Amino acid sequence: MTTGATVWLTGLPSAGKTTIAHELAGRLRAEGHRVEVLDGDEIREFISAGLGFSREDRHTNVRRIGFVAELLARNGVKTLVPVIAPYADSREAVRKRHQESGAAYLEVHVATPVDVCSVRDVKGLYAKQAAGELTGLTGVDDPYEEPESPDLRIESQHQTVQESAASVYALLTERGLA
């Protein structure tokens, strides 16, 4: 199928955004979809090199990623974006950009609670924050504005990775995108 779409997975560090994106990408590719995962860390190494984690820099980062995602989605690619995007106005700007071109846009809130994320602590950021080696960690001492009406909310703490990915896949099917 050549219908493109952006699926933005927003949530705290270690919520499960990247893991779900890659699990879903595998499933979609196996079915013949064209898929890209816009990994936050890779984007920060290239397109957003030099940006930090201030409100302004995160806003710029999210809008840049939204720009690339919309281009891909408009050209038939399922574009999975596991990026925190902590501010509602940044996410809204990305949604609007998609609406203007008619490209499909789905917002998925990976709503894993901060106490679960801080135990997972995949990159050791929560430990660093607790040790005073890092400040401005999203969800701890930096804001995360929860999406009010996402297309899907995932409670990953109660699911396997496969179940979480399947729920996003089901959303795509429901919307006629997979």
Ligand SMILES: Nc1ncnc2c1ncn2[C@@H]1O[C@H](COP(=O)(O)OS(=O)(=O)O)[C@@H](OP(=O)(O)O)[C@H]1O
């Ligand atoms: N201070 C602070 N707050 C949050 N995250 C931090 C921070 N410093 C580094 N990191 C790591 O960078 C990743 C977040 O960058 P993103 O580009 O995905 O998100 S953002 O929308 O620009 O906030 C994020 O990746 P994920 O853990 O995959 O979410 C972190 O690993």
Ligand SMILES: Nc1ncnc2c1ncn2[C@@H]1O[C@H](COP(=O)(O)OP(=O)(O)O)[C@@H](O)[C@H]1O
């Ligand atoms: N249902 C689930 N969905 C996604 N990740 C899960 C789930 N259950 C447990 N995990 C684990 O949580 C961690 C999430 O890490 P990661 O995907 O890198 O988070 P993020 O990209 O949001 O920072 C991984 O170790 C993953 O195996």
